[in-house]
Amino acid sequence: MSNKIAPIRSVKGTRDLLPPETGLWQRVEDESRRTFAAYNFQEIRTPILEATALFSRSVGEDTDIVMKEMYTFDDRDRESLTLRPEATASVVRAYIEHSLFNEGRLHKLYYIGPMFRRERPQKGRYRQFYQIGAEVLGSDHPSIDAEMLEMLVLLLERLGLSGFSLLLNSVGCSKCRPQYVKTLRQALQSVKANMCADCQRRADTNPLRVLDCKVEADQPIIERLPHIVEHLDPECRQHFDAVTADLDERGVAYTLSPRLVRGLDYYTRTTFEITSSVLGAQNALLGGGRYDGLSEMIGGPPTPGFGVAIGEDRLVLAVAEAAKDKTGPAASQLDVYIAWMGDAALAPATVLARQLRRDGLRVEIGYEPAKLKKSLGLASKLGARFAVIIGEGELSTGRYQVKDMSAGAQKELEPAQIAEYLKAALAK
């Protein structure tokens, strides 16, 4: 009976972004580009598709991302490809591939684009999600870390956010971190019996993750576990102290978070995260850190690096939340609606529309003949600031009616005067 076919929907965890919401995304991206430019970052665009090995080597063979979240498939020639789950590895790959390290300076790069991870979707977490990232390659100077954090705080402020906090930690380097993990594992042996089931498991598989546990009853136990910052080797300790001192000088507020552990293997020394209370369970707005060993992991020369990934979906969520209290109505999307009546008016109306558009005005014109009443209704619905009325009377006098939609007043003008008049009126 029913021969109706089921409509095709967007795949799970992906979504369409429609106007007017896309306006918010544009604002977030514009503000990001402007802020990055102020700190002399330039845009890099890398492919969304990469060789699978790029991520398994850099992000880490036994991380959740690589083990169970990547969209990986064999290309027709059997090469294993992956939809990028993050972009830092790609940026470093490009840096190596184009020998940018030969230029004898550091590189400050940013990117904006989609990433893919096959997780169960929830608030602030999607299978196709967007990251805005920035990377500094070619130096391990602590001021790079501090400057980036200063920049990020500026960006969030410019976007009107206030309820966020910067969490800071150091995870040491390839030399001192294993020592610490060993110490931590030993410390856990005696107390893990009193902890939640997850922690008992993590105590053996990934002790660092225990520090991240949110179970209330475990907190006092975690408080007493050794902190990594107390087990850094002298070089890492000195680096971390320099970063915090620099942040203090810049007046950037932060909270030392000995329990901040990041989930990607390539991080060394400084790690950070900015969280926001408006986001729900996925409260990390952005995160990142230093990755001094990453280049070598993927076959490049030793190259220190520091970077951030901002969750654009979450940032948009937070900005929308912050803007809720403000009463400001949405800005008008349209400057002029041209209402014409009668076949004879179509050609002059089209000419006027073209002229106004060339003058940079946002113009809409009805395509089908319509009564004036209907046209003005449409103009109103579209939020047009002005309407131009062209009918029999206007054609005979050669002067068109220009109506201010909010005031209701209208004025008779010759076609040649309209552009100037509207531009002046709209500038107010």
Place this chain on the structure above:
RNA sequence: GUGAGCGUAGCUCAGCUUGGUAGAGCGCCAGACUGUGGAUCUGGACGUCGGGGGUUCGAAUCCCCUCGCUCACCCCA
């Protein structure tokens, strides 16, 4: 991968407990108002009640299965 909640008009939702064959608000269309929108009034269109099966004389309502969405766990941006 696991758990919970929810799927009824374009949107937001009521109706379900106590089965009797579908409602509100908003939006949309038209008219009152023959070339002047936003207000008001009047009228109108629009539903496989997510899908399938079962119970029943009768199912949006009860039962089973299934799909989808959402939130949470996990992990991260």
